[in-house]
Amino acid sequence: MSTNAICAIATAKGSSALGIIRVSGNDLVSMLEHLFTKKLYDRKATLTDIKKGDILFDNCIVILYCAPKSYTGEDVIEIITHGNPVIMNSIIDLLCSSGVAHAAPGEFTERAFLNSKITLEKAEATADLIAASDIQAVRAAQNSLTGKFFVDISKISSSIVALRAELESIINFPEDEDAPDLNNKRIRDQINNVNNKLERVIINSKEGRKLNDKRVYAFIGRPNSGKSSIINCLLNEDASIVTSNEGTTRDCIEYELNINNKIVSVIDTAGIRFTQDEAEIEGIERSLKTIQKAHKIFYVVDQSKGLNDDDHNILKSNNINNYHIVFNKIDLGGTKAKVLKKSPPEIYISAIKREGLDLIKSTIEEDFVKVDMSQDIYLARSRHINHLVDAQENVYRCLEHLSKQRYDILAEDMRLAHLALSSILGQNPSEELLEEIFTSFCIGK
Numbered sequence: 001m002s003t004n005a006i007c008a009i010a011t012a013k014g015s016s017a018l019g020i021i022r023v024s025g026n027d028l029v030s031m032l033e034h035l036f037t038k039k040l041y042d043r044k045a046t047l048t049d050i051k052k053g054d055i056l057f058d059n060c061i062v063i064l065y066c067a068p069k070s071y072t073g074e075d076v077i078e079i080i081t082h083g084n085p086v087i088m089n090s091i092i093d094l095l096c097s098s099g100v101a102h103a104a105p106g107e108f109t110e111r112a113f114l115n116s117k118i119t120l121e122k123a124e125a126t127a128d129l130i131a132a133s134d135i136q137a138v139r140a141a142q143n144s145l146t147g148k149f150f151v152d153i154s155k156i157s158s159s160i161v162a163l164r165a166e167l168e169s170i171i172n173f174p175e176d177e178d179a180p181d182l183n184n185k186r187i188r189d190q191i192n193n194v195n196n197k198l199e200r201v202i203i204n205s206k207e208g209r210k211l212n213d214k215r216v217y218a219f220i221g222r223p224n225s226g227k228s229s230i231i232n233c234l235l236n237e238d239a240s241i242v243t244s245n246e247g248t249t250r251d252c253i254e255y256e257l258n259i260n261n262k263i264v265s266v267i268d269t270a271g272i273r274f275t276q277d278e279a280e281i282e283g284i285e286r287s288l289k290t291i292q293k294a295h296k297i298f299y300v301v302d303q304s305k306g307l308n309d310d311d312h313n314i315l316k317s318n319n320i321n322n323y324h325i326v327f328n329k330i331d332l333g334g335t336k337a338k339v340l341k342k343s344p345p346e347i348y349i350s351a352i353k354r355e356g357l358d359l360i361k362s363t364i365e366e367d368f369v370k371v372d373m374s375q376d377i378y379l380a381r382s383r384h385i386n387h388l389v390d391a392q393e394n395v396y397r398c399l400e401h402l403s404k405q406r407y408d409i410l411a412e413d414m415r416l417a418h419l420a421l422s423s424i425l426g427q428n429p430s431e432e433l434l435e436e437i438f439t440s441f442c443i444g445k
């Protein structure tokens with residue numbers, strides 16, 4: 001049986017109280033009604049069993065959204081199950097045996113876009129909203145999602161269209177122009193106006209972009225300095241294995257740390273030392289690679305042993321510049337927890353006694369971007385910013401052409417500026433661009 005229907009689990013992996021399975025396609029009711037013991041009605045929640053023959057899969061709430069009034073524009077069925085992955089997967093298998101295919105990442109949103117339910121930048125804002133790492137980023141994504149970004153770009157785009165129309169008439173009917181100076185002034189004002197609006201959108205987009213960058217902190221150092229212990233304390237859980245043996249951590253493990261509702265990544269790494277152990281060598285290599293990815297490094301040293309030549313070599317040979325030295329195990333030497341604002345800064349802590357961990361957290365907090373949320377910040381992507389800057393460069397050039405009365409070249413640059421803005425709005429998007437955008441989504445969205 002060949003259908004266009006797709007399905008996926010829309011909730012996070014693992015067990016939870018409830019799970020949601022989403023299905024989208026044409027004529028879903030006739031295709032799937034045999035699985036439900038109750039009849040489904042448009043936009044109504046129905047408590048029904050899901051069964052195949054005598055086998056009960058689950059007792060669920062099922063909501064039907066008939067096309068075109070649904071997220072994707074097709075028929076959509078949302079099945080709210082008990083949040084057990086075994087149940088959810090068995091229902092997915094059941095759907096697949098009834099002709100439904102597994103959805104690819106972002107395929108629901110891609111269909112919403114293809115059926116003109118949402119614009120491309122709204123689709124992108126949806127992905128950003130799901131991935132937003134703090135409340136400011138959530139607000140900025142919502143600004144984009146509710147269409148503020150779209151409205152602002154569309155306004156600039158309309159101003160450019162008006163300007164292009166005027167330029168075309170000047171080029172095509174030059175004999176009608178009895179007062180070229182007046183025309184020039186009006187066009188200059190319009191170009192400046194477009195430029196100012198572009199400038200504002202670029203500033204707001206760049207602010208939003210900063211919000212969406214999840215900061216990464218790597219804990220590096222020799223074995224047994226206490227990197228894993230510090231990370232466990234920061235996370236408040238027994239995440240990484242800690243032993244008194246050197247070489248316990250043989251991999252790079254990334255964890256999400258919530259500091260005042262802002263999510264950052266912390267990476268535990270394999271202690272750097274000379275070793276013959278193959279797995280450990282690979283772990284050390286991966287650790288050294290994470291140095292490139294990290295925004296900042298906490299270089300951890302056992303204070304009772306002090307900073308030695310090995311440490312200096314590790315720092316130097318790996319080009320580690322932006323780092324704080326964390327002197328751990330101060331309990332062994334009787335030093336107090338403190339920060340010394342030297343270059344590099346030094347933080348004195350004890351993971352075992354849980355002293356000074358707030359000093360690490362506040363060091364991370366100092367990096368948080370302060371954004372004035374009274375502004376219309378958008379969660380723009382670098383793709384948007386590139387197009388905006390491209391549009392602005394073309395508009396700048398227009399001013400130069402105007403002073404030389406090169407209307408034909410001016411019109412061409414305006415066309416290019418217009419094209420750049422159209423690309424943000426997803427007008428005439430290439431297939432590659434669509435693929436790039438939608439495959440970055442989670443499955444089920």
Ligand SMILES: Nc1nc2c(ncn2[C@@H]2O[C@H](COP(=O)(O)OP(=O)(O)O)[C@@H](O)[C@H]2O)c(=O)[nH]1
Nearest residue numbers: 224225226227228229242243244329350351352
């Ligand atoms: N005295 C003392 N021991 C610590 C402290 N932090 C970690 N250790 C011990 O040092 C050893 C190595 O710790 P671990 O976190 O595995 O170090 P890593 O190899 O850098 O990840 C373990 O026996 C820990 O219990 C501390 O603050 N004080």
Ligand SMILES: [Mg+2]
Nearest residue numbers: 227228248249
């Ligand atoms: Mg470790």
